[in-house]
Amino acid sequence: MSKAKGATMRRIQAGNALSAFGLGFTVPYLYVYVAQVRELGASTAGAVLAVFALTALVVLPFTGRVIDRRGPLPVLAVASLLASGGALAMGQAVGVPAVVLSAALLGAGTAVMQPALATMIVWCSTPSTRTRAFATQFFLQNLGLGVGGLIGGQIVDGSRPGSFTLLFSIEAAMFVVLAVVAATVRMPRAPSIPGAMPENTDGRARGGLRTLLGHRAMVQLCVLGFVLFFACYGQFESGLAAYGTEAAGIEPATLGYALAANTAVIVLAQFLVLRFVERRRRSRMIAGVGLIWAAAWLVAGYAGLGHGGQAMAAAAFIATYALFGLGEAMLSPTVAPLVADLAPESMIGRYNSAFAVVKQLALAVGPAVGGPMGATLHGPYIVTFVLFSLGISVLALRLGRNLTAVQDQPSLASASRIVVRHRPERGRARAGV
Incomplete structure (x- = not known):
């Protein structure tokens, strides 16, 4: 792997780790936030979790063609900003329509990130280095989720809705960081x-x-x-x-x-x-x-x-x-x-x-x-x-x-x-x- 590819790969992996860190802040507490903190009930919380999966199934079939035509960088940047907006909206949502719409934005953004990041890693690697590159991505994702969850657990307080708003704001900031990374790297192309x-x-x-x-x-x-x-x-x-x-x-x-x-x-x-x-x-x-x-x-x-x-x-x-x-x-x-x-x-x-x-x-x-x-x-x-x-x-x-x-x-x-x-x-x- 050349120095240029190596530097680009490190920035991609760093952005990936930070976005996972942001997700770790909210994923373990989303159900509690919707059902108890916003007092919308277990059925609404279940619907919100279902929206994540359904939204992903709607947007992913179109994502690959756009990545192949426009490249993964603009797709990742847009997806990151979309997820950031969804996270901010979720932290402020108080009614069922707002929560469901926020979940749709957040779910669509995070779903599109997956193939975009995977394509970026492919472009910055060769068949012989790709194994280690994807292993590193998986390692950093789990580390980010784990550390984010641990820190989020120290911040969250079921009696203070503002603590959850802070968590979603941190998540939104991490997605913006990922968008900045996507907007500033120069991608080599590896077949x-x-x-x-x-x-x-x-x-x-x-x-x-x-x-x-x-x-x-x-x-x-x-x-x-x-x-x-x-x-x-x-x-x-x-x-x-x-x-x-x-x-x-x-x-x-x-x-x-x-x-x-x-x-x-x-x-x-x-x-x-x-x-x-x-x-x-x-x-x-x-x-x-x-x-x-x-x-x-x-x-x-x-x-x-x-x-x-x-x-x-x-x-x-x-x-x-x-x-x-x-x-x-x-x-x-x-x-x-x-x-x-x-x-x-x-x-x-x-x-x-x-x-x-x-x-x-x-x-x-x-x-x-x-x-x-x-x-x-x-x-x-x-x-x-x-x-x-x-x-x-x-x-x-x-x-x-x-x-x-x-x-x-x-x-x-x-x-x-x-x-x-x-x-x-x-x-x-x-x-x-």
């Missing part, structure tokens, strides 16, 4: 892996969705991504939390400790795990995540059995979240850069946006399915998500058969100057195997 599509890439890129749906490896990755987010992130604050309190009988405070353990594992293990992941095939690492998460669900099942008393149940539940964190640390250097390495150079924004849509769908469906199951169908809930986790391993290994050697193991790019075709020849799983 994705040569031959990202099998043939006639430039001519077919205009086909947009049709081209993407005709790309077998990308479709497989989207299916895998849906299962990943559905089986993990879609359960954190819904089904798994309901299961823990209902079946395992843990105290609500233990959920906070479990989430803290999850973040701590990610922050502490990310770069240790990265050294292990960088030299290995992505498909096998994702398959390993499926096995780790299957073990996590089994530990959660043990917590619900009630053997060993309350303390043992709490410890098992915290261990469940910690195991999820280990899997997340392995995913961050594999899945996101793989999306970029599959994309033709002219469609990087659309590929990132398509994957973001899949993520949002999983995050919307996950709580709707997992919440009721976790609260009432304790045994079937655990069995279902053990099977989903094992399904991750199967899907990852199948995806590996449709990746080139360099796409599956980017470290080979620095070891060889040979350009590998996108799709392996028929009858062969991978070039060189």
Whole structure:
């Protein structure tokens, strides 16, 4: 990576960390703010959380095309200012219409940021450095969210609405900082892996969705991504939390400790795990995540059995979240850069946006399915998500058969100057195997 690219990457990562820091101030307290502080009730608070997901699903399908045509910088700048306005409005909102509109602005802005930031990281990296770049982004996001949440917890006071207004104002300021970063950096352009599509890439890129749906490896990755987010992130604050309190009988405070353990594992293990992941095939690492998460669900099942008393149940539940964190640390250097390495150079924004849509769908469906199951169908809930986790391993290994050697193991790019075709020849799983 050149010095210019390195300097630009550092500024992008710093802006990304600050925006995550701002989000950390408000995300844990949004429900309490709407339902209790503004006295709008639990149903309105639930509607506000739903608006975030719905708004993302509305704006993301159009985001990728704009990024590919205009570049990620102006898109990120506009999205940051939109989110900033939504955060400021949320801090002042007192009625249902104002709260819902503020949530829509904030949700749209934060949703568009994801593919824009991902595209910027792609442009400032090469296939061999992309793994570490996305791992760094994930590390800084979790660190920012964790630190923001801790500081926000010291500021917030349910009896003083002004304390929440301060939190949303800080969040808005962080988004403005990200917009300033987007407006001042000079972006180099780094192409994705040569031959990202099998043939006639430039001519077919205009086909947009049709081209993407005709790309077998990308479709497989989207299916895998849906299962990943559905089986993990879609359960954190819904089904798994309901299961823990209902079946395992843990105290609500233990959920906070479990989430803290999850973040701590990610922050502490990310770069240790990265050294292990960088030299290995992505498909096998994702398959390993499926096995780790299957073990996590089994530990959660043990917590619900009630053997060993309350303390043992709490410890098992915290261990469940910690195991999820280990899997997340392995995913961050594999899945996101793989999306970029599959994309033709002219469609990087659309590929990132398509994957973001899949993520949002999983995050919307996950709580709707997992919440009721976790609260009432304790045994079937655990069995279902053990099977989903094992399904991750199967899907990852199948995806590996449709990746080139360099796409599956980017470290080979620095070891060889040979350009590998996108799709392996028929009858062969991978070039060189």
